[in-house]
Amino acid sequence: MRNPFNPACLDVRAFVQSGGVLAGTLGLVQLPRVNDECIPGAGKREVAWSARGELRRAEAADPELWLHLDARTCVPMACQRCLGEVDVDLVVERWFRFVASEALAAQQDDGSEEDLLVMAGDFNLHSLVEDELVLELPLIPRHLACPVQPRLQLADQAFESAAPVPDKPFAALAGFKPGKGV
Numbered sequence: 001m002r003n004p005f006n007p008a009c010l011d012v013r014a015f016v017q018s019g020g021v022l023a024g025t026l027g028l029v030q031l032p033r034v035n036d037e038c039i040p041g042a043g044k045r046e047v048a049w050s051a052r053g054e055l056r057r058a059e060a061a062d063p064e065l066w067l068h069l070d071a072r073t074c075v076p077m078a079c080q081r082c083l084g085e086v087d088v089d090l091v092v093e094r095w096f097r098f099v100a101s102e103a104l105a106a107q108q109d110d111g112s113e114e115d116l117l118v119m120a121g122d123f124n125l126h127s128l129v130e131d132e133l134v135l136e137l138p139l140i141p142r143h144l145a146c147p148v149q150p151r152l153q154l155a156d157q158a159f160e161s162a163a164p165v166p167d168k169p170f171a172a173l174a175g176f177k178p179g180k181g182v
């Protein structure tokens, strides 16, 4: 049977209420915010993703609509130490709860451990996959052990010796107020 749900235009309520499942692959070229952080040619890499809906508190007057997203890929980035190519694994495994409006999401955000999304009849799962992968991108991609001698090492050392951590020998004493209660 053909899956009635379109990941790029998902009726969230119907998907979750039916315990729907969707899975697919996306070329990195379809996720420009991830692709742009990678080295040229990364676009032919693929992201495998899956999503499933889960209705919780189904008997309650206000059942909760949850979505579990799983996405994984391996992207080639430029190592910030040797500038060579480094493969970075990106893995997303996350629960989301849908709420009715932006206002509710803002109101409940602080008290919720899970991530909140705003309910939609045309929700774009591909954009969610992209959003979550962007969050997983390392700020400073680098090899655990660079295959070649890093060209930046000298610069690193110069930087470190030029910017010593300020020494504050008296900082620990600042809290002492002699004389009080003595």
Ligand SMILES: [Zn+2]
Residues within 6 Å of the ligand: 079, 080, 081, 082, 083, 084, 086, 142, 143, 145, 146, 147
């Ligand atoms: Zn490296």
